[in-house]
Amino acid sequence: MMNELNTPVLKASGLIKDFPIGSGNKASMRALNDISFELHKGQALAIVGESGSGKSTSARILSRIFEETAGLIEYKGIKLKDFIKKFGRLEYARQVQMVFQDPFGSLNPVHTIYHHIARPLLIHKRTDKQGVEQAVYDLLELVGLSPAYETSLKYPHQLSGGQRQRVAIARAIAVEPEVILADEPISMLDVSVRLGILNLMAELKDKRGISFMYITHDIATARYFAEKTAVMYLGHMVEWGDSDAVTQTPQHPYTQLLLSAVADSARKDTVEFKANTGEIPLWGKESKGCPFVSRCHKVIEPCHQTMPAIKEISSGHFIRCYQV
Amino acid sequence: MKQIPIHGDALVSPDKPKANLIYKNLGSKLKAFWSFFEGNPPALIGGFLLTLIMTMAVLAPVLASHDPDRRVARSHVEPSAKHFLGSTRSGRDVYSQLLFGAQKTLSVALAAGAIAVFIAIGVGVTAGYMGGRVDSYLNFLTNVFLVFPQLPLLIVLAAFLGQVSSLVITLLLGLTSWPWVARVIRSQTLSLRHKEFVISAEVMGESRWRIILVEILPNLVSIVFGGFLGTTIYAMGAEAGLGILGLGDSTEVSWGSMLYWAQTSSSLFTGAWWEMLAPAMALALTGGALALINMSIDQMSNPKLKTGKHMKLWKKLKREADQRRGLV
Numbered sequence: 001m002m003n004e005l006n007t008p009v010l011k012a013s014g015l016i017k018d019f020p021i022g023s024g025n026k027a028s029m030r031a032l033n034d035i036s037f038e039l040h041k042g043q044a045l046a047i048v049g050e051s052g053s054g055k056s057t058s059a060r061i062l063s064r065i066f067e068e069t070a071g072l073i074e075y076k077g078i079k080l081k082d083f084i085k086k087f088g089r090l091e092y093a094r095q096v097q098m099v100f101q102d103p104f105g106s107l108n109p110v111h112t113i114y115h116h117i118a119r120p121l122l123i124h125k126r127t128d129k130q131g132v133e134q135a136v137y138d139l140l141e142l143v144g145l146s147p148a149y150e151t152s153l154k155y156p157h158q159l160s161g162g163q164r165q166r167v168a169i170a171r172a173i174a175v176e177p178e179v180i181l182a183d184e185p186i187s188m189l190d191v192s193v194r195l196g197i198l199n200l201m202a203e204l205k206d207k208r209g210i211s212f213m214y215i216t217h218d219i220a221t222a223r224y225f226a227e228k229t230a231v232m233y234l235g236h237m238v239e240w241g242d243s244d245a246v247t248q249t250p251q252h253p254y255t256q257l258l259l260s261a262v263a264d265s266a267r268k269d270t271v272e273f274k275a276n277t278g279e280i281p282l283w284g285k286e287s288k289g290c291p292f293v294s295r296c297h298k299v300i301e302p303c304h305q306t307m308p309a310i311k312e313i314s315s316g317h318f319i320r321c322y323q324v
Numbered sequence: 325m326k327q328i329p330i331h332g333d334a335l336v337s338p339d340k341p342k343a344n345l346i347y348k349n350l351g352s353k354l355k356a357f358w359s360f361f362e363g364n365p366p367a368l369i370g371g372f373l374l375t376l377i378m379t380m381a382v383l384a385p386v387l388a389s390h391d392p393d394r395r396v397a398r399s400h401v402e403p404s405a406k407h408f409l410g411s412t413r414s415g416r417d418v419y420s421q422l423l424f425g426a427q428k429t430l431s432v433a434l435a436a437g438a439i440a441v442f443i444a445i446g447v448g449v450t451a452g453y454m455g456g457r458v459d460s461y462l463n464f465l466t467n468v469f470l471v472f473p474q475l476p477l478l479i480v481l482a483a484f485l486g487q488v489s490s491l492v493i494t495l496l497l498g499l500t501s502w503p504w505v506a507r508v509i510r511s512q513t514l515s516l517r518h519k520e521f522v523i524s525a526e527v528m529g530e531s532r533w534r535i536i537l538v539e540i541l542p543n544l545v546s547i548v549f550g551g552f553l554g555t556t557i558y559a560m561g562a563e564a565g566l567g568i569l570g571l572g573d574s575t576e577v578s579w580g581s582m583l584y585w586a587q588t589s590s591s592l593f594t595g596a597w598w599e600m601l602a603p604a605m606a607l608a609l610t611g612g613a614l615a616l617i618n619m620s621i622d623q624m625s626n627p628k629l630k631t632g633k634h635m636k637l638w639k640k641l642k643r644e645a646d647q648r649r650g651l652v
């Protein structure tokens with residue numbers, strides 16, 4: 001195989017992130033513990049998990065909003081720190097884009113759509129001054145917001161949630177990125193427009209070779225959009241591998257719970273986690289054992305003591321659980 | 325699929341010229357300006373009164389019937405066709421004094437308001453955006469100025485200096501009345517700072533200054549404007565108050581000094597009510613006009629961040645989304 005196919009675009013190994021809690025600087029909570037994953041060119045990795053499992057934190061570390069407490073990030077085969085030293089922070093900011101969850105919050109209410117798309121083009125000098133206007137219209141057409149000229153004059157509150165999310169995507173692809181970190185891009189949208197956004201992202205992935213980190217709490221869409229899926233619980237990766245394997249033959253009790261929740265609410269439009277919520281503990285530096293222990297129905301003695309090791313249960317399908 | 329052209333050169337230039345875009349933007353700005361007044365009686369009345377008062381002040385040299393500084397009549401002449409608002413004890417024309425006094429009083433108040441708001445923006449936005457240590461230093465400074473008894477200070481200072489000129493009063497009022505505006509701006513900046521549109525501008529590589537000036541500041545327009553009007557009203561009151569106490573420069577013609585002379589001449593006791601009533605009414609009307617505009621600012625051009633109908637819509641949609649996700 002060619003080397004390019006083997007080297008992941010973005011690779012994280014053993015990421016740890018602690019956040020201080022309370023006003024005292026002693027106490028902290030561990031939002032991410034030993035997180036490792038790879039993003040490959042033209043592929044998507046879905047990160048699935050309930051709210052609070054550390055999905056956004058992972059994306060925000062990759063986009064340098066947060067600094068990791070420990071762990072290694074490699075970008076295009078070299079250490080991220082070295083890449084930034086060599087090519088500059090701005091270049092990394094161009095190559096790795098982010099799409100946020102809340103389409104009502106991610107666009108500035110006082111600026112037109114034109115501003116939102118023209119700015120990235122200008123910051124990263126993607127076009128000369130004369131070309132900006134046309135480039136903005138082309139991008140709007142590309143994400144399905146025509147007539148582009150009229151749309152460009154509108155303010156965010158004049159667009160629907162789905163349209164805003166398309167603007168956010170246009171803004172991200174304006175600078176021709178390598179990676180898009182999409183943090184629950186469809187969870188706040190009307191059900192009717194979700195598929196459209198997913199298909200737009202799929203097209204960008206397949207035709208432009210953009211790598212996606214697709215964060216979602218909806219495991220059904222993970223399989224639809226992403227080649228790989230990683231399931232996170234309380235800052236830990238509990239099961240990961242090819243999306244088909246993870247979603248069709250889930251092995252971890254937590255993944256099974258997520259999928260049964262989908263089945264239970266098949267008639268409703270999304271997953272209802274609330275009903276299954278046992279007590280979710282706060283994870284700290286000293287916490288040990290399996291994070292899922294308080295909600296698991298298969299607990300055995302070692303679960304309380306140490307985090308189970310990584311097991312490859314079939315080719316490319318990994319899990320951390322004693323009972324599998 | 326279409327590729328994004330990186331240079332517009334290969335393409336036919338856009339069929340809509342840029343001028344059109346600017347024109348449309350201007351049009352929507354004007355529309356926003358009008359929609360502030362539309363169906364908003366306080367704004368309409370306040371705006372009308374203020375425009376009237378400002379026009380009269382600016383046109384004072386044209387509209388005045390006499391020289392405000394000269395003796396042009398006998399003492400305490402009643403209002404008449406020759407002297408619309410009568411004369412003072414020293415024979416000055418009250419109507420002309422009122423017009424020229426408006427110039428002085430309004431410029432002191434507006435300048436003090438502008439100084440205060442500029443300091444407030446600098447302190448508030450910096451504290452709110454930078455956070456951390458910078459924030460705690462600036463917060464301390466703000467609190468010091470907030471508890472600072474400015475009117476007593478002015479009185480002491482004026483008593484010490486004899487009488488203080490309107491320039492000194494302007495500076496003192498401007499330099500001491502910014503803290504409460506700074507506080508409001510700081511807290512609003514703080515909440516904007518964590519909005520996703522600010523984070524996404526940061527992630528995009530936008531510079532700090534552009535984020536503050538272009539992304540954050542325009543969202544603060546209504547707060548800044550409200551703060552400006554509030555400080556202006558306050559400064560106008562303080563200027564008049566100092567004038568009445570005889571601490572302002574009584575040789576300058578302002579509404580404050582007019583009140584001072586009216587009081588020292590016991591105009592009310594001698595039946596010359598006009599000498600007292602004219603400046604008092606002028607102050608009340610101007611203050612009222614400013615307050616009316618201030619009142620209606622809550623519904624002004626950027627309702628999305630405040631209490632307007634868009635906020636309600638946002639909240640409703642967010643609630644629905646949360647319900648779908650089973651979070652509520």
Ligand SMILES: Nc1ncnc2c1ncn2[C@@H]1O[C@H](COP(=O)(O)OP(=O)(O)O)[C@@H](O)[C@H]1O
Pocket residue numbers: 019020031049050051052053054055056057058
């Ligand atoms: N800036 C922060 N400061 C402190 N704690 C944070 C911060 N961001 C996230 N956390 C905590 O980290 C945990 C994971 O959050 P997050 O990554 O947002 O989860 P998810 O996106 O999966 O819902 C949560 O418990 C959250 O409270």
Ligand code: SF4
Pocket residue numbers: 252253254290291292293296297298299300303308320321322323
């Ligand atoms: S390791 Fe133990 S507690 Fe954790 S999921 Fe497996 S069985 Fe349950």
Ligand SMILES: [Mg+2]
Pocket residue numbers: 052055056057183
């Ligand atoms: Mg999140």
